[in-house]
Amino acid sequence: MHKAILFDLDGTLHNRPKSLVTFFRDQCERFSMNVDLNRFVELDNEGMRWKDEVYEQLVKEYQLPLDPQQLLADYVTLFPRFAQLYPDVEHTLEQLKAKDYKLGIISNGKKGFQRAVFNSLSINEYFESVIISDEVGLRKPDARIFALGIEQLNVQPEQALYVGDQYDTDIIGSRNKGLKAAWKTNEQVDSDAHFQFSSWRQFIPKLQQLEGETWSSAKQK
Amino acid sequence: MHKAILFDLDGTLHNRPKSLVTFFRDQCERFSMNVDLNRFVELDNEGMRWKDEVYEQLVKEYQLPLDPQQLLADYVTLFPRFAQLYPDVEHTLEQLKAKDYKLGIISNGKKGFQRAVFNSLSINEYFESVIISDEVGLRKPDARIFALGIEQLNVQPEQALYVGDQYDTDIIGSRNKGLKAAWKTNEQVDSDAHFQFSSWRQFIPKLQQLEGETWSSAKQK
Structure with a gap:
């Protein structure tokens, strides 16, 4: 045990992909930027790249009349407020707490930044x-x-x-x-495969789920 | 649908990892080879490497008084008979057939070889x-x-x-x-993580499974 x-x-x-999209939509609006959301997400590379490079690249690519440093400062200050849980x-x-x-x-x-994200999720007490x-x-x-x-x-x-x-x-x-x-498979993996299984005993139930109601009717002769 | x-x-x-181990144990016995099973499996690299190289390497590493070509021929002929399903x-x-x-x-x-493996599994009728x-x-x-x-x-x-x-x-x-x-996660993945989940709704049930009986008793105060 x-x-x-x-x-x-x-x-x-932390549902970072969702938080990021929500934040960036808001940032685009506030700075009147016309930037493809997917390009931002792609440059971010699942958080592997720190935002200074990302914003520098965006300003260059989209010829934005903006200072990358200002966008970065905005990100550091405001992104944590958009943080949301899965x-x-x-x-x-x-439930885990109740079980001791x-x-x-x-x-x-990053120091400070990641702590702000965590605090914003309001789960400190656990x-x-x-x-x-x-x-x-x-x-x-x-x-x-x-x-x-x-x-x-x-x-x-x-x-x-x-x-x-x-x-x-x-x-x-x-x-x-x-x-x-314990491995939480990320959404990339989930979205490319329609379902996932590890033993054949799971296959039919998961297939039925994918097929929905039609399993029991349409395929019956 | x-x-x-x-x-x-x-x-x-085809449970190839298991078939391979069963076959190789048998081959070692028949050729009186004293070769580490894990080394054979490692060289095979999940079937990514064709057996001519694998046997050449084994004969060299273990200084076996055997012809790699003879071991390869033995593999091609006999491995399919060891093929077993998950x-x-x-x-x-x-069940899928019954649903049309x-x-x-x-x-x-490989031509011939892979067909022999398939035939040996006795599922042609499906x-x-x-x-x-x-x-x-x-x-x-x-x-x-x-x-x-x-x-x-x-x-x-x-x-x-x-x-x-x-x-x-x-x-x-x-x-x-x-x-x-649909993605069947392989045993390598399963064995490194103790369980896998994709949404938090699955977490507690899978944790309970891992903990076994003790979940309902030991953790209760």
């Missing part, structure tokens, strides 16, 4: 430990940041489960430190 | 179309091999679902031709 559950933030609890996250945390799991966060991200890579000078998949996480919750690796969406960073990383791992 | 379902063979219907495959195919789905196979593989890449001179993810598959079943792309375990080859490939796609 596990005693602690630690979570990644972006793409796991559906059912809060209810899940409540110790909960923690281990997130790669967590005993919140680690941001830039604050501690370690980044996932470094085993030492997972060691820090379980140390702060006062549990052994094998008593902890790590939940994340980046396979190499989160799953391989936490497994290397001896934690159990 | 879909009219046709097409399947990848190795890693999807659990529940046959029952699934029966047209079923097909699109498999990358399929109206069986395409082996080497026989038709096209390989997944080439859109034309998916076009051929649906043509043989006489359906439109959007009426067909493709089921496979290789994300780029099977899922991206079939999606590019306009088919629906």
Whole structure:
């Protein structure tokens, strides 16, 4: 039985793709920018690229009469306010808390900024430990940041489960430190396949779900 | 509602990892080879490398008094007899057949050899179309091999679902031709993560499964 559950933030609890789109629509309006949303999302590359480069590129590509630094400052200040959770996250945390799991966060991200995103999600009350890579000078998949996480919750690796969406960073990383791992497959994966299964016992039920009502009627002779 | 379902063979219907291990144990015994099974599996690289190279490497590494060509010939002849299905495959195919789905196979593989593997699985009766890449001179993810598959079943792309375990080859490939796609996550993925989920609604049930009986008792205060 596990005693602690630690979570990644972006793409796991924080619906960053949705937050980003909502924020950028708002930013475009406020700065009267006519920029393709998809291009912004593409340049962002799932948060892999920091926004200074992204805005510099956008200003160049779209010949915007704007200062990239001003857009960056606007992003740093306002993006956290647009941060939103995936559906059912809060209810899940409540249930885990009720079962006495110790909960923690281990997130790669910029000091201050990532903390602001976390605070904006209004889930502080559930967590005993919140680690941001830039604050501690370690980044996932470094085993030492997972060691820090379980140390702060006062549990052994094998008593902890790590939940994340980046396979190499989160799953391989936490497994290397001896934690159990749960993989949240991201929306990219979900949207390319119409469904996913790991044993054939799951296949028919998932197919029926995809087919909807028609399974029981149309195919019957 | 879909009219046709097409399947990848190795890693999807055919439990190739298990077949390979069973075959190789037998081969080691017959040739009195003392070779680490894991090394063989590693060199095979999930079937990405054809066996001539694998056996040449093994003979060199283990200084075996054997001819790599003889081991290869043995593999080509006998491996297909060890081919076995994943659990529940046959029952699934029966149910799909009963619902009047047209079923097909699109498999990358060597002429003759891959056909022998397929025949050995004893599921011929379920399929109206069986395409082996080497026989038709096209390989997944080439859109034309998916076009051929649906043509043989006489359906439109959007009426067909493709089921496979290789994300780029099977899922991206079939999606590019306009088919629906179902992704069978392979055992490698399953074994590194303790479970997998795509929406938070699935999290607690899967966690309960992982925790087993203890969820309802031990954590209750």
